[in-house]
Amino acid sequence: MNSAVWRASRAAVKRRRVQTIVIGLVVFCSTATVLLALAVISAARAPFDAAFEGERGAHVSALFDPAKASAEQLAATAHRPGVEAAAGPFDQAVVTIPTDWVGRPPGPLALVGRPDPAAAPVDRVEVLSGRWATGPGEVVINAGGGGGTRFLGTSLTTSTGLKLTIVGFASGMSQSAGGWVTPEQAAALHPTGRQMLYRFTDAATEQQLTTSLANATEGLPEDAVESGQSYLVLKQAFSAGADTYLPLMTVFGVLGLVVAALIVGNVVSGAVVSGYRHIGVLKSIGFTPRQVVTVYLTMVSVPAVVGTVLGTVAGWAASYPILKAAFSGIATGTAVIEPAGWLPAASLLGVPLLVALAAFVPASRARRFSAAQAISAGSAPRAGRGLKVQRWLGGTRLPRAVSLGLGQPFARPARTALTMAAIVLGVVTVTVTTGVSSTLARSMSAPDGSTHIDVLTSAFSENKITPRLTPEQTEAMLHATPGAEQVSVRSLVRVGIVGQPQLVFANFYGGDAMVDHQRLNVVEGRLATGLNEIEAGPAFLDQHGLKLGDRITLVLDGRQTTVTLVGKELEGNANAITSNDATRALLTPDPHVVEYDVKLAQGADAAAYQKAVTDADPSLSVSVSTQGSVGPVVAIKTFSTTFTVLLSVVAALGVFNTLLLTIRERRRDLGMLKSIGMTPRQVVAMTITSVAWQGVASGIIGIPLGILVHRLIIEHVRIIAFTDSMIDVWGAPLLAALALAGVAIAVLGALVPARSAARLPIAEVLHNE
Amino acid sequence: MSNDHDGTTRPDDAPYVVELSGVHKEFGDAKALDGVDLRIRAGEAVAVMGPSGCGKSTLLNMVAGLDRPSAGTVRVQGQDLGGLNENGLALFRRRHIGMIFQFFNLIDDLPALDNVALAAQLTGTSAKQARRRALELLDELGVAHRKDVYPATLSGGERQRVAVARALMNRPALLLADEPTGALDSRSGEQVMDLLIDLNQIGQTLLIVTHDPNLATRCASRLVEVADGKVARERMLESSS
Numbered sequence A: 001m002n003s004a005v006w007r008a009s010r011a012a013v014k015r016r017r018v019q020t021i022v023i024g025l026v027v028f029c030s031t032a033t034v035l036l037a038l039a040v041i042s043a044a045r046a047p048f049d050a051a052f053e054g055e056r057g058a059h060v061s062a063l064f065d066p067a068k069a070s071a072e073q074l075a076a077t078a079h080r081p082g083v084e085a086a087a088g089p090f091d092q093a094v095v096t097i098p099t100d101w102v103g104r105p106p107g108p109l110a111l112v113g114r115p116d117p118a119a120a121p122v123d124r125v126e127v128l129s130g131r132w133a134t135g136p137g138e139v140v141i142n143a144g145g146g147g148g149t150r151f152l153g154t155s156l157t158t159s160t161g162l163k164l165t166i167v168g169f170a171s172g173m174s175q176s177a178g179g180w181v182t183p184e185q186a187a188a189l190h191p192t193g194r195q196m197l198y199r200f201t202d203a204a205t206e207q208q209l210t211t212s213l214a215n216a217t218e219g220l221p222e223d224a225v226e227s228g229q230s231y232l233v234l235k236q237a238f239s240a241g242a243d244t245y246l247p248l249m250t251v252f253g254v255l256g257l258v259v260a261a262l263i264v265g266n267v268v269s270g271a272v273v274s275g276y277r278h279i280g281v282l283k284s285i286g287f288t289p290r291q292v293v294t295v296y297l298t299m300v301s302v303p304a305v306v307g308t309v310l311g312t313v314a315g316w317a318a319s320y321p322i323l324k325a326a327f328s329g330i331a332t333g334t335a336v337i338e339p340a341g342w343l344p345a346a347s348l349l350g351v352p353l354l355v356a357l358a359a360f361v362p363a364s365r366a367r368r369f370s371a372a373q374a375i376s377a378g379s380a381p382r383a384g385r386g387l388k389v390q391r392w393l394g395g396t397r398l399p400r401a402v403s404l405g406l407g408q409p410f411a412r413p414a415r416t417a418l419t420m421a422a423i424v425l426g427v428v429t430v431t432v433t434t435g436v437s438s439t440l441a442r443s444m445s446a447p448d449g450s451t452h453i454d455v456l457t458s459a460f461s462e463n464k465i466t467p468r469l470t471p472e473q474t475e476a477m478l479h480a481t482p483g484a485e486q487v488s489v490r491s492l493v494r495v496g497i498v499g500q501p502q503l504v505f506a507n508f509y510g511g512d513a514m515v516d517h518q519r520l521n522v523v524e525g526r527l528a529t530g531l532n533e534i535e536a537g538p539a540f541l542d543q544h545g546l547k548l549g550d551r552i553t554l555v556l557d558g559r560q561t562t563v564t565l566v567g568k569e570l571e572g573n574a575n576a577i578t579s580n581d582a583t584r585a586l587l588t589p590d591p592h593v594v595e596y597d598v599k600l601a602q603g604a605d606a607a608a609y610q611k612a613v614t615d616a617d618p619s620l621s622v623s624v625s626t627q628g629s630v631g632p633v634v635a636i637k638t639f640s641t642t643f644t645v646l647l648s649v650v651a652a653l654g655v656f657n658t659l660l661l662t663i664r665e666r667r668r669d670l671g672m673l674k675s676i677g678m679t680p681r682q683v684v685a686m687t688i689t690s691v692a693w694q695g696v697a698s699g700i701i702g703i704p705l706g707i708l709v710h711r712l713i714i715e716h717v718r719i720i721a722f723t724d725s726m727i728d729v730w731g732a733p734l735l736a737a738l739a740l741a742g743v744a745i746a747v748l749g750a751l752v753p754a755r756s757a758a759r760l761p762i763a764e765v766l767h768n769e
Numbered sequence B: 001m002s003n004d005h006d007g008t009t010r011p012d013d014a015p016y017v018v019e020l021s022g023v024h025k026e027f028g029d030a031k032a033l034d035g036v037d038l039r040i041r042a043g044e045a046v047a048v049m050g051p052s053g054c055g056k057s058t059l060l061n062m063v064a065g066l067d068r069p070s071a072g073t074v075r076v077q078g079q080d081l082g083g084l085n086e087n088g089l090a091l092f093r094r095r096h097i098g099m100i101f102q103f104f105n106l107i108d109d110l111p112a113l114d115n116v117a118l119a120a121q122l123t124g125t126s127a128k129q130a131r132r133r134a135l136e137l138l139d140e141l142g143v144a145h146r147k148d149v150y151p152a153t154l155s156g157g158e159r160q161r162v163a164v165a166r167a168l169m170n171r172p173a174l175l176l177a178d179e180p181t182g183a184l185d186s187r188s189g190e191q192v193m194d195l196l197i198d199l200n201q202i203g204q205t206l207l208i209v210t211h212d213p214n215l216a217t218r219c220a221s222r223l224v225e226v227a228d229g230k231v232a233r234e235r236m237l238e239s240s241s
Helices: A004-016 A015-052 A071-077 A182-186 A208-215 A229-237 A240-274 A274-284 A291-326 A342-370 A369-381 A387-394 A399-410 A415-443 A472-481 A538-544 A581-587 A606-616 A629-667 A667-675 A679-717 A732-758 A764-769 B056-064 B086-096 B111-122 B128-138 B154-166 B186-201 B213-219
Strands: A060-064 A083-097 A106-115 A125-132 A138-142 A155-157 A165-170 A178-179 A193-200 A225-230 A451-455 A484-497 A504-511 A522-525 A535-536 A551-556 A559-569 A576-580 A593-600 A620-624 B017-025 B029-041 B044-048 B071-076 B097-100 B174-178 B207-211 B222-227 B230-236
Touching: A004 A015, A004 A291, A015 A229, A015 A240, A015 A291, A015 A629, A060 A208, A060 A551, A071 A083, A071 A193, A071 B154, A083 A182, A083 A208, A106 A182, A106 A484, A106 A551, A155 A178, A155 B230, A178 B213, A182 A274, A193 A208, A208 A225, A208 A229, A225 A229, A229 A538, A240 A629, A274 A291, A274 B086, A291 A342, A291 A576, A387 A399, A387 B111, A399 A415, A399 A679, A415 A629, A451 A606, A472 A484, A472 A593, A472 A606, A484 A581, A504 A581, A504 B056, A538 A559, A551 A581, A559 A576, A559 A581, A576 A581, A576 A620, A629 A667, A629 A679, A629 A732, A667 A764, A667 B029, A667 B044, A679 A732, A764 B056, B017 B044, B017 B056, B017 B207, B029 B056, B029 B207, B029 B230, B044 B213, B056 B071, B056 B097, B056 B174, B056 B207, B086 B097, B097 B154, B111 B128, B111 B154, B128 B154, B154 B186, B186 B213
Parallel strands: A106 A178, A138 A165, A504 A576, A535 A559, B044 B207, B044 B222, B097 B174, B174 B207
Antiparallel strands: A060 A193, A060 A225, A083 A106, A083 A193, A125 A165, A138 A178, A155 A165, A451 A593, A451 A620, A484 A504, A484 A551, A484 A593, A522 A559, A535 A576, A551 A559, B017 B029, B017 B071, B222 B230
């Protein structure tokens, strides 16, 4: 670019300061939105794949009955057709840890006997702290979501009295064991299974995995395979949290991009139209058509590049906490959860390219004008447009300022269409967010109006004081303390499921009220209140391939019971089930109580109740319960509110920019209208009317679109099972309120330009024309 | 008694429509008006002349309430404009002032009839009444047959006639004209001059800012010469019409 072009571009940027700022802001907001969406999308898939391939994860972790398949037979399966690599056989034993250990509740622990897997052909489990087990009595714990160096050197004692010293914490994407010991130690634990870890040549689908495993185990007795854990299930569990946000983030990201393209196109188009005289002058002094286009593209590129850089920085910084929220509570193994490294580069290149494309079409109009055409187009009277509409409006009974405002947008139909499109997208965003928030509000149990007290036992709280009271005594004390109306009890243990290598958390409810006020809603079926009944969330059902009415067998402390799935919860941990105290008693005599919920009688003194409980047993952590929303609900509400504000601001900026252009073009008309007696209030009314009706029309178009998008999003949030009554939130009052959203966006964007129009200095405007 | 442009006389005791007293106007360091005193009686036709940048247009803006003086008082129709806010000034212009400009300042999106009717509609007059009155005015000015034509396709003279009709719509006490023939060819210019003379003959007070001595001598009964922001000379004119 030569210096004359650069100088002309710089002058154009300076002359259009407000427009430059608008472009910069629009691009900033859009870039940040898109980057956030892409960060979640990429983090939901890429880190698992990268870590899984890095450690040569097992496509299938298969567990065999040692009575039906010998170690030699299993070793031979590694050489069957379709097996790319295999590790094993490894002995697997399940021990029970009767007390809390490394911050986890009591329960069974699946131990696999493996030599150091650093160079294993499959499942190269990574030691995160400490070292691999090399001798008897040593154990390496699967770090999963917990554990760390402070527990190194501590011991676990199994229910049979065996003491194991923790020498390391390790993690692997294949989640092939709860812990590892040496092969000799595993053999001494009376193993109940043999593990083989396979990588197959065809492993893209569940069907291929099933076929590959069948081919590998051909020739073994039919029921030798006890279970086979697919890496696809793990992958789905890995991205379950992020999947909650994906539909919403994708929608907002796309909306952000489209709004940005619309507004940039509108801004540049307006700059070209209002700059006809400028274009003519440039050409008359020797600028070539290409140089004129370059001037206009540069004029837009400067704020676009600044907006992109700042938006990328802001989006990148915000993506870390958002990813942390999206992946909280999920066993991420060795995968590194961070936004993909290519994102900033893609955003820094892609967004300015998009802006340049949006700018190119109107800028190329500048290229086509001859100097004389351009100069005369800047000064000659414009041929009227939208004339019939103006004329008809002039004959109506509407106040003239209002009828003039209503007719104004018809003079520039293309600009009006672009501005309306931006408002429509703003209305869609507001509608989607309102719908999502209403759905989530309906999904949470209604407060019962009572005060509840949460009492956490030392097993579950940070309070490690030795309890004074047994669980039975505690429950009795809570009942007896003045003010209590009902006391419910929650127990938490990890239980095994026959045929599944991973343990799951089981919540058992008991006491006066079977239903804890914070217990998750059952949206299908019924609460698991009967003996041998359980309920679970959609994520659990998905990942375990279960449906209502199915039966599974739970295992704990060597006991087992077969339970029926009678209820589907609204949401819930992918590795958790809910049942009742009677069912718990079939599995373990230890109540494993972690929490009590006390419903106070009306008028009871919550503070006095808390003090009485703490005095009775200082090991209990007591607090007034708040009817709060759960993790994904809060996160979805936060995301949608943030993006709604961002996109509404961007849409309002679009209106603001359009009006600035219009006012600049119509300065002479405004001056004339004021000179013949149009009051400042009438000018404001005219200006706001010109966009307010576009807001109304945008509502009519945007609300149905928003309702459609809301339904699509809700149906794709797979870890929450919304019922029809939660999805159909659109009552007349809500729709009426939403109809105002478009008007609100339009008026918000119009206020400042309207006031500036009202303040236009008439003398200056009329004498400069 | 004083002569008017057509040789008829106006009573010397006619009320003042315009009274400027010690009016100063500064734009930064530049003085546009420097202590201007000027009085115009009802029915008079006054021309203001002077070189570019002498303060003619600023003077017109003060009288129209389009701008405010830095010092001094401006009274029009007995109303001190310094005491009015923006809203009050707009209402004042609506009731008492009609303006015509060099470049007509018609709204391109409205046909001639609606451009004229607009001034009345802003006061709350119904569209039907406003259009009826606008048509009468266009008829009087000889452009009624062009009522449905948009400004872009009117000739310069026709545009200025439409602009005059708009200025007269609310029966103003004072008609201000800023270089009303400056953008017209000589024939159209002549027509507009005749129009102004006719208006003055029926009692319309005129204040015309112009560079054109022909316009001044034909249309005005008094000439005010402005130089360096001051009234340099005032003299009565013999009508040439």
